[in-house]
Amino acid sequence: MAKNPETRSQVRGWLLFLLLVPLLVLYVPLYNTIEPTLFGFPFFYWFQLAWIVASMIITAVVYYGTEPRRE
Amino acid sequence: MPLNVTALTVFVLFFALVTYVGFAAARWKRGNLDHLHEWGLAGGKFGTLITWFLLGGDLYTAYTFIAVPALAFGAGALAFFAVPYTIVIYPFVFVVFPRLWSVARARGYITAADFIRGRYGDRWLALAVALTGILATLPYVALQLVGLEVVIAAMGVQLAGALVYLPLIIAFAILAAFDYFSGLRAPAAIAIIKDIMIYITVFAAIIVIPLELGGWGNVFAAVPKDKLLLADNFGSYTGYATLFLGSAMALFLYPHSVTGVLSSSSRHVIRRNAALLPAYSFLLGLIALLGYMALAVGVGKMPAYATSFKAFGANFAVPALFLQVFPSWFAGFAFASIGIGALVPAAIMSIAAANLFSRNIYREFVNPHCDPKQESQMAKTMSLVVKVGALLFIIFLPNEYAIQMQLLGGIWIIHTFPAVIFGLYTRWLDSKALLAGWAVGMISGTWMAASIGFRPIFPLTIFGTTVPAYIAIYSVILNFAVAVVLTLVFNLSARSRADETLPGDYAVEGGAGH
Numbered sequence: 297m298a299k300n301p302e303t304r305s306q307v308r309g310w311l312l313f314l315l316l317v318p319l320l321v322l323y324v325p326l327y328n329t330i331e332p333t334l335f336g337f338p339f340f341y342w343f344q345l346a347w348i349v350a351s352m353i354i355t356a357v358v359y360y361g362t363e364p365r366r367e
Numbered sequence: 368m369p370l371n372v373t374a375l376t377v378f379v380l381f382f383a384l385v386t387y388v389g390f391a392a393a394r395w396k397r398g399n400l401d402h403l404h405e406w407g408l409a410g411g412k413f414g415t416l417i418t419w420f421l422l423g424g425d426l427y428t429a430y431t432f433i434a435v436p437a438l439a440f441g442a443g444a445l446a447f448f449a450v451p452y453t454i455v456i457y458p459f460v461f462v463v464f465p466r467l468w469s470v471a472r473a474r475g476y477i478t479a480a481d482f483i484r485g486r487y488g489d490r491w492l493a494l495a496v497a498l499t500g501i502l503a504t505l506p507y508v509a510l511q512l513v514g515l516e517v518v519i520a521a522m523g524v525q526l527a528g529a530l531v532y533l534p535l536i537i538a539f540a541i542l543a544a545f546d547y548f549s550g551l552r553a554p555a556a557i558a559i560i561k562d563i564m565i566y567i568t569v570f571a572a573i574i575v576i577p578l579e580l581g582g583w584g585n586v587f588a589a590v591p592k593d594k595l596l597l598a599d600n601f602g603s604y605t606g607y608a609t610l611f612l613g614s615a616m617a618l619f620l621y622p623h624s625v626t627g628v629l630s631s632s633s634r635h636v637i638r639r640n641a642a643l644l645p646a647y648s649f650l651l652g653l654i655a656l657l658g659y660m661a662l663a664v665g666v667g668k669m670p671a672y673a674t675s676f677k678a679f680g681a682n683f684a685v686p687a688l689f690l691q692v693f694p695s696w697f698a699g700f701a702f703a704s705i706g707i708g709a710l711v712p713a714a715i716m717s718i719a720a721a722n723l724f725s726r727n728i729y730r731e732f733v734n735p736h737c738d739p740k741q742e743s744q745m746a747k748t749m750s751l752v753v754k755v756g757a758l759l760f761i762i763f764l765p766n767e768y769a770i771q772m773q774l775l776g777g778i779w780i781i782h783t784f785p786a787v788i789f790g791l792y793t794r795w796l797d798s799k800a801l802l803a804g805w806a807v808g809m810i811s812g813t814w815m816a817a818s819i820g821f822r823p824i825f826p827l828t829i830f831g832t833t834v835p836a837y838i839a840i841y842s843v844i845l846n847f848a849v850a851v852v853l854t855l856v857f858n859l860s861a862r863s864r865a866d867e868t869l870p871g872d873y874a875v876e877g878g879a880g881h
Contacts, residue, residue: 314458321451322612324604328444328597336583340596344450345652348645351454355461355642363635 307362314358318351368675370523371690377699378522378706381564382538385557385707389545392556401740406550406747407722408477408630415639417555418631421715422640423647424558425627426618428507429514429709432565432654437681439658440667443594445607446655452611453648456618461641464619465634466791466873473872478719479625479787480727486790488865489798490731495805496783497727500622503780504720506772507621508757511709511716512539513766517679518702521686532762542710543754546718547747551630554714561711564704566650572701573653576660576692586656589663602835606824613839617781620788622719623712634876661688713754721749771821778816778823781839782808785847791873794866800853808846812838 320326321344330338337345396412398405413421431449439446467482476482479500484493512535519534526533545553577583587595597603618624631637658681666672666687675683685705689698725746730737737745760769786801815825815838826835 311462315462318455318458321454322608324597324607325599328599328604330596333584336577336585336587338587338595340444341447341587341652341656344447344454345649347454348450348649348652351457352642352645355458355645358461359638359642363638 310358310362314354317354318347321347368521368523368525368671370525371521371695371698373695374699374702375522375524377696378518378703381560381700381703381707382541385560385710386541386545388556388560389541389549389553392545392552393549395549395552395556400548400550401743403722403725403739403743403746404475404477406743407718407725408626409551409555411472411630411632413555413631413636415636415643417559418627418636418640419643420558420562421555421630422624422627422644424554424562424708424711425623425715426644426712427565427647427651427708428511428712429705430507430510431651432705432708433514433517433682433685434510435651435655436658436661436685437683439655440661440684441658441681443590444597446658447652448607448611448614449655450648450652452614452618453645453651455612456615457641457645457648459615460619460628460644461638463788463791464628464637464641467625467787468628468631468634468637469875470791470868470872471629473875474868477629478622478723478726479620479783480723483786483790484727484731485867486794487786487798487801488863488867489802492786492798492802492805493727493731495802496786497723499779499783499805499809500620500723501720503776504622504716505753505756506760506769506776507623508713508716508720508753509760509769510773511713512757512761513682513769515706515709516761517682518686518705520675520679521683521690522699522702532758535761536758538706538710539713539754539758542714543751546714546750546754550747551626551715551718554711554718555630557707557714558711561704561707564700565708568701568704569650569653569657571693571697572657572660572689576664576688579692580660580663586659586663589665590659602826602833606835606837609836609840610823613781613837613843614777616784616843617777617839620780620783621716622723623716626715626719626722657685657688661685664688664691666691713757717750717753717757718746720753721746724749774821774823775813775816778812778839778842779809781843782812782846784843785850794864795854796850797854797857797862799862800850800857803853804846804848804850807849808842811845812842815842 327340327343329340332339334342396410398410400406404410435446435449470482474485476485480493480497483496484490515535515538524534577586580586597607628637661684666684667676672683672687689701693701725742729745730742782805785804789796819825823837824835825838825841826833827841
């Protein structure tokens with residue numbers, strides 16, 4: 297992984313960010329509602345599905361942010 | 368149900384195809400299958416795409432595809448816990464599991480129990496981890512048969528008397544044979560076919576059915592008002608949140624997940640897959656909604672399916688939906704995707720359980736001087752035993768038992784979390800303390816589940832407030848507390864800090880040794 301201490305702590309920051317953000321979904325009242333609906337989907341359903349897409353994007357960003365440069 | 372010849376023909380054709388692929392897979396990425404590392408881990412040669420198919424086919428099982436929409440069909444919003452569950456797990460996999468991959472590659476570990484053996488130098492803790500893994504896996508294999516049973520019945524295959532289980536026996540015999548010869552390569556190759564079929568089926572369903580029903584609004588309108596959302600109270604929120612959190616913590620501790628992770632060719636493959644695997648979660652979210660579509664189409668009230676619903680309960684919702692809305696040939700295709708979807712995880716699970724038995728029980732306790740060929744042979748034999756056991760379980764015991772056992776399996780496997788996951792970061796916890804914590808967690812978890820009739824959510828009263836939460840979470844907190852307190856106690860005297868791993872092992876890039 298990263299070689300000097302500065303990038304190491306940067307990597308730590310990225311990883312912590314990645315681990316903590318999803319824990320937002322633990323707060324269920326946040327999304328246990330019908331409105332606003334989207335394409336007929338109640339908020340409860342489309343919010344959680346949309347979160348999957350968001351988590352894929354966040355993970356990809358962190359991947360490119362922490363992956364060492366290829367030789 | 369009358370015999371559906373078209374659907375059955377399509378089903379059998381696809382089964383024949385994957386049988387061929389399963390045997391041909393022995394020659395794929397050629398390796399010496401007389402070594403456990405090759406038979407049971409495919410030599411650790413799988414790249415990003417194959418690992419994606421393998422883990423996808425492994426974690427999202429046939430039973431999932433039947434049971435999650437069945438839960439939505441019967442209980443509504445609660446079934447969606449399968450979605451946030453995977454939102455939580457993949458970032459965790461991204462951060463934690465490359466370390467397990469690296470130390471395994473550096474030290475030649477093929478199971479989580481191998482890692483425990485090396486990290487703590489304690490064969491009894493390793494045995495506990497191995498036994499927990501095997502115990503949690505067996506009912507899971509049996510449940511795959513339930514998925515298979517439901518789709519076979521949906522095609523109208525009804526045999527009388529002693530022949531009732533013949534289709535299941537044939538399917539499992541095929542599975543056992545190609546597993547035996549090809550090892551992990553077989554389910555990996557088949558997973559590619561199966562996953563593509565599942566994607567086609569689900570996308571067809573979510574495009575065609577809402578169109579027929581006049582939009583998604585009508586799909587959700589069919590759900591009873593009180594089930595469309597979770598009940599608006601504290602207990603239902605804690606129940607939902609802990610259920611998905613605990614399931615997430617357990618998921619990658621299962622032996623079949625560890626096998627999938629360790630068969631990949633580099634730690635980067637795991638990181639990439641943590642970003643790519645949620646695609647399956649999205650699919651699973653849509654699959655859950657098939658339960659609502661079944662409500663909207665009204666299959667539960669149609670006389671044609673009444674006897675099948677009586678036999679299989681809500682598990683028949685998805686097969687009935689497919690029969691009702693798809694032409695026969697496509698229903699056969701969809702059933703084949705579920706049927707093959709049962710074989711892939713069943714294969715990987717039985718291989719993973721066999722690896723644990725052969726490496727961590729047979730070689731550790733029975734025959735320490737076995738050569739690689741004997742070790743590999745023992746695993747092949749065990750993979751057969753596991754499948755026969757699962758088959759007997761389904762044939763001779765009510766399916767209800769398999770479901771309860773699988774629920775317990777999730778509660779049990781989480782008790783390897785402190786030893787395995789914390790062990791990837793620190794050697795501070797004492798192995799005997801971890802073993803005591805494991806025992807307390809296993810017993811308290813099983814007791815809580817049994818005391819409320821094998822349901823997942825336990826209403827624990829803390830200082831006068833009742834907090835319903837997933838038993839796995841409560842019991843793993845207890846497990847961890849015991850492990851920490853006893854470690855502090857044992858620290859007062861001299862204790863063993865045996866550890867064969869080195870800090871650098873946890874970041875190994877690959878290429879070393881194996």
